[in-house]
Amino acid sequence: MTELSQQEILFEHLESGDLDQVRSMLESFHPSEIADLLESLPGRSRRLLWELVDREVEGDVLSEVQDAVRAGLLERMQPQEVAEVTKGLDTDDAADILQDLPEDVVDSVLLSMDAQNRERIASVLSYPEDTAGGLMDTDVVSVRADVSLDVVARYLRQLGQVPEHTDSLMVVDRENRYLGLLPLADVLVHKPGDSVGEHLLERAGIPADTPEAEVARTFEQRDLLSAAVLDQNAKLLGRITIDDVVDVIQEEAEQTVRSMAGLGEDDIFASVLSSTRRRAVWLGISLLSVFLAAWVIGRFEATIQELVALAILMPIVAGMGGIAGSQSLTISIRGLALGQISRKNARSLLVKELAVGLFNGAMWAAVVAGVATLWFGNRGLGLIIGLAMIINLVIAALAGTVIPLLLKRLGIDPAIAGGVILITVTDVVGFMTFLGLATIFLLP
Amino acid sequence: MTELSQQEILFEHLESGDLDQVRSMLESFHPSEIADLLESLPGRSRRLLWELVDREVEGDVLSEVQDAVRAGLLERMQPQEVAEVTKGLDTDDAADILQDLPEDVVDSVLLSMDAQNRERIASVLSYPEDTAGGLMDTDVVSVRADVSLDVVARYLRQLGQVPEHTDSLMVVDRENRYLGLLPLADVLVHKPGDSVGEHLLERAGIPADTPEAEVARTFEQRDLLSAAVLDQNAKLLGRITIDDVVDVIQEEAEQTVRSMAGLGEDDIFASVLSSTRRRAVWLGISLLSVFLAAWVIGRFEATIQELVALAILMPIVAGMGGIAGSQSLTISIRGLALGQISRKNARSLLVKELAVGLFNGAMWAAVVAGVATLWFGNRGLGLIIGLAMIINLVIAALAGTVIPLLLKRLGIDPAIAGGVILITVTDVVGFMTFLGLATIFLLP
Numbered sequence: 001m002t003e004l005s006q007q008e009i010l011f012e013h014l015e016s017g018d019l020d021q022v023r024s025m026l027e028s029f030h031p032s033e034i035a036d037l038l039e040s041l042p043g044r045s046r047r048l049l050w051e052l053v054d055r056e057v058e059g060d061v062l063s064e065v066q067d068a069v070r071a072g073l074l075e076r077m078q079p080q081e082v083a084e085v086t087k088g089l090d091t092d093d094a095a096d097i098l099q100d101l102p103e104d105v106v107d108s109v110l111l112s113m114d115a116q117n118r119e120r121i122a123s124v125l126s127y128p129e130d131t132a133g134g135l136m137d138t139d140v141v142s143v144r145a146d147v148s149l150d151v152v153a154r155y156l157r158q159l160g161q162v163p164e165h166t167d168s169l170m171v172v173d174r175e176n177r178y179l180g181l182l183p184l185a186d187v188l189v190h191k192p193g194d195s196v197g198e199h200l201l202e203r204a205g206i207p208a209d210t211p212e213a214e215v216a217r218t219f220e221q222r223d224l225l226s227a228a229v230l231d232q233n234a235k236l237l238g239r240i241t242i243d244d245v246v247d248v249i250q251e252e253a254e255q256t257v258r259s260m261a262g263l264g265e266d267d268i269f270a271s272v273l274s275s276t277r278r279r280a281v282w283l284g285i286s287l288l289s290v291f292l293a294a295w296v297i298g299r300f301e302a303t304i305q306e307l308v309a310l311a312i313l314m315p316i317v318a319g320m321g322g323i324a325g326s327q328s329l330t331i332s333i334r335g336l337a338l339g340q341i342s343r344k345n346a347r348s349l350l351v352k353e354l355a356v357g358l359f360n361g362a363m364w365a366a367v368v369a370g371v372a373t374l375w376f377g378n379r380g381l382g383l384i385i386g387l388a389m390i391i392n393l394v395i396a397a398l399a400g401t402v403i404p405l406l407l408k409r410l411g412i413d414p415a416i417a418g419g420v421i422l423i424t425v426t427d428v429v430g431f432m433t434f435l436g437l438a439t440i441f442l443l444p
Numbered sequence: 445m446t447e448l449s450q451q452e453i454l455f456e457h458l459e460s461g462d463l464d465q466v467r468s469m470l471e472s473f474h475p476s477e478i479a480d481l482l483e484s485l486p487g488r489s490r491r492l493l494w495e496l497v498d499r500e501v502e503g504d505v506l507s508e509v510q511d512a513v514r515a516g517l518l519e520r521m522q523p524q525e526v527a528e529v530t531k532g533l534d535t536d537d538a539a540d541i542l543q544d545l546p547e548d549v550v551d552s553v554l555l556s557m558d559a560q561n562r563e564r565i566a567s568v569l570s571y572p573e574d575t576a577g578g579l580m581d582t583d584v585v586s587v588r589a590d591v592s593l594d595v596v597a598r599y600l601r602q603l604g605q606v607p608e609h610t611d612s613l614m615v616v617d618r619e620n621r622y623l624g625l626l627p628l629a630d631v632l633v634h635k636p637g638d639s640v641g642e643h644l645l646e647r648a649g650i651p652a653d654t655p656e657a658e659v660a661r662t663f664e665q666r667d668l669l670s671a672a673v674l675d676q677n678a679k680l681l682g683r684i685t686i687d688d689v690v691d692v693i694q695e696e697a698e699q700t701v702r703s704m705a706g707l708g709e710d711d712i713f714a715s716v717l718s719s720t721r722r723r724a725v726w727l728g729i730s731l732l733s734v735f736l737a738a739w740v741i742g743r744f745e746a747t748i749q750e751l752v753a754l755a756i757l758m759p760i761v762a763g764m765g766g767i768a769g770s771q772s773l774t775i776s777i778r779g780l781a782l783g784q785i786s787r788k789n790a791r792s793l794l795v796k797e798l799a800v801g802l803f804n805g806a807m808w809a810a811v812v813a814g815v816a817t818l819w820f821g822n823r824g825l826g827l828i829i830g831l832a833m834i835i836n837l838v839i840a841a842l843a844g845t846v847i848p849l850l851l852k853r854l855g856i857d858p859a860i861a862g863g864v865i866l867i868t869v870t871d872v873v874g875f876m877t878f879l880g881l882a883t884i885f886l887l888p
Contacts, residue, residue: 005786007788009789011788012788030665030666032664032665033668036665036782036783037551039784040783040784040785040786042787042796056502062673062790073509079569079585083770160631160633160831162632162633165610165667165669166629167628167669184629185609187632187633188597188601188628188631189600189603189604189605189606191601219690220476220690220691220694221477221480222474223476223609225609225611225669225686242669243667243669246663246689246693247692249690249694250693251700253694253700254778257691257701257774258705258778261770261774262767262770263774263775268779269792269793269796270784272796272800275796276800279768279771279800280807282771283764283767283768283804286764286767287760287808287811290761290764291758293763294756294757294759297759301752303629304752304755305749305752308745311741311748311755311758312738312745314755315469315734315737315739315759316731316735319730319733319734319867320727320730320731320734323726323727323730324723324727326705327500327706327707327723327726329705330702330705330707331712334698334702334712334885338480338606339484340483341712342484344451344485345484345485348486348713349486349712349713351718352713352719355720356716356723357456360724360727363720363724364724364727371735427759427763
């Protein structure tokens with residue numbers, strides 16, 4: 001019913017082999033839009049589209065595309081080609097691309113660059129990809145604090161252009177030690193005779209080994225557009241701009257969602273084989289969890305034989321515990337990721353979650369108890385399922401809140417391991433309390 | 445073992461009633477850090493800390509704090525106070541705060557402002573909070589295309605300052621119609637005699653009624669730092685800067701995680717009562733799902749009576765289906781949210797997910813069949829659980845992929861409703877195939 005989007009029209013041309021049309025449509029797309037298109041295409045069509053992308057923008061497209069997709073595209077390129085397409089890029093983008101290549105290919109790419117480019121990219125490559133040093137762009141305009149704004153203005157005019165996304169100049173001393181920022185606007189609005197030092201903003205620089213998540217939080221908290229990256233002697237190495245930070249923020253939130261489902265991949269059209277392999281690991285771990293639950297049920301074989309209604313009702317106790325527990329788990333995982341939970345307030349959070357678990361447990365236990373009593377005409381069964389549900393929902397709140405805290409202390413990502421541990425707890429506790437209480441109170 | 449963070453030290457002072465210490469520590473915190481502190485505190489301590497915040501930065505803190513937390517703080521303030529603290533804010537931030545207040549309070553806050561402020565804020569308030577108009581800041585510096593850069597430079601010097609985060613000037617014609625951007629750097633690097641028009645960047649403006657999610661995607665895709673917001677006649681209304689977009693991006697990803705767990709709230713220290721109430725709804729819906737599953741099991745009461753091993757093994761079939769299905773579901777939900785899935789490639793995705801489901805189903809079914817055969821010494825039982833698992837994992841892949849697409853077409857948020865529908869499908873199909881096949885083939 002709705003109109004076809006540009007993307008859909010392009011895909012139709014691609015399917016029908018109308019490649020000239022595709023090529024001419026691509027010209028009107030921004031590199032990041034082409035990157036999105038590539039991510040939306042399964043293997044063969046993706047390679048076909050990639051061949052139609054203009055050589056001029058290949059580098060920009062590569063720097064915008066997801067890591068997993070990029071790796072696939074780079075696999076088929078010669079070192080020479082890679083050197084060619086990365087030439088015009090910002091150093092951080094070029095370094096991003098090179099980081100995905102095997103070391104020997106990186107070396108030959110670096111060799112086919114000119115000396116200046118090589119040196120700048122090598123400096124970024126010397127830091128891990130997920131640190132401030134790996135994110136930085138070494139292309140910066142720096143000025144000294146003791147010159148006048150007028151001199152700065154003349155210097156800029158002489159340069160003829162500044163790197164993209166330059167909103168501030170970096171102020172340094174004689175030894176290239178970082179002092180602060182000078183917003184471009186200040187060069188314009190203040191008296192030309194004023195010195196740079198008079199209008200310098202003292203903004204802390206970021207040490208090159210700062211993890212990227214921390215860089216992102218600093219940008220968010222301080223509403224920064226750019227920040228200086230420093231070596232251990234406080235010397236200016238480069239700058240990070242907010243467009244790179246936006247990618248980090250998005251990637252991180254995305255990572256949580258994927259991790260919680262046990263998905264490592266970030267390419268929705270990864271090959272069937274690699275998707276199967278990666279998800280198989282997660283399913284195998286989950287299998288241990290469900291087998292443990294089955295084993296618990298197996299301990300009560302005789303009880304179930306006596307009263308089959310238990311087998312019918314038991315998934316309710318376990319299932320509701322899992323759902324309530326996931327709510328506490330999500331609160332706890334995100335609270336940790338956003339830095340909202342510390343040792344000081346963890347207990348308040350736990351108390352609150354336990355109270356919520358108790359109230360909701362009591363409320364829905366009453367409903368379930370009523371339905372079970374009517375369904376099987378057995379008031380004892382109703383009481384026992386109600387009691388088991390209250391216990392399981394309180395334990396679920398406890399486990400959901402505490403598991404992420406423990407995992408974090410152990411250095412394990414709570415988003416990855418939290419869910420499966422929680423479900424194991426709520427299944428085991430749910431089956432054990434319900435079947436256990438039934439064995440004690442209902443059997444003759 | 446680790447050192448106490450600043451935050452933890454402050455909390456300790458707050459607990460021990462050492463309020464002067466807290467007040468003096470607060471002075472060194474950025475407003476957004478104070479906002480984080482408030483979010484990390486349960487009710488009573490939060491109100492206490494809020495009273496210690498310097499009046500000067502209250503407005504900035506309010507604009508940084510999460511919506512749910514802000515609403516709680518605003519509840520206790522007089523209209524006069526609100527007017528006071530919002531005075532110095534950017535129009536978008538002030539409007540954000542006012543949007544949370546009841547209409548009559550907003551009116552009295554607006555009345556206690558001066559006319560110019562009132563008009564500007566009212567213009568932002570006339571757009572829904574989650575659109576470009578609601579995000580925009582009306583504080584913009586605009587210049588005409590036919591003047592020279594020299595004139596622009598003189599004009600800026602006369603202004604004496606520009607709004608925070610100004611990286612570009614807006615270029616308009618005589619009727620205030622938007623023409624494009626002029627980066628501040630261009631005023632500096634080019635010849636003073638050049639006209640603005642010669643260096644104007646033709647960047648599309650954003651219509652004021654554009655949804656904020658779309659605004660965020662435009663910023664990401666085009667690596668923008670700021671963009672013009674236009675009315676339906678292409679006249680310049682204001683500008684959106686990337687720091688506001690960062691908040692939208694983060695809020696959105698956060699929203700997905702919370703929605704998938706059935707959590708509406710965004711305040712980890714919301715009161716027990718309001719958390720209980722909000723989560724109760726989700727648990728009630730989930731209860732329908734688990735009761736349906738129980739009802740399905742109930743249809744096979746006689747079969748279970750005959751062979752209790754079925755009750756022990758059945759959670760394995762249902763549980764593994766749920767886990768595998770969640771993986772497809774997450775891929776599909778995020779693919780839709782990121783615009784990677786369209787009608788053109790939905791089928792490719794489905795085929796891939798089905799193949800992954802089939803392969804993983806077959807592999808783990810073999811393991812489960814083997815264990816079940818050994819455990820209960822019943823080869824028929826092993827065959828049947830294996831078969832049921834393969835069927836359930838393929839159905840899980842189908843449901844996980846397709847449910848979000850259907851929900852989206854129906855205008856329902858897939859992240860909210862997808863999970864519970866999926867689990868209903870995998871439970872029902874899991875129990876039905878396993879117990880059904882057993883009834884047909886295993887019973888005498």
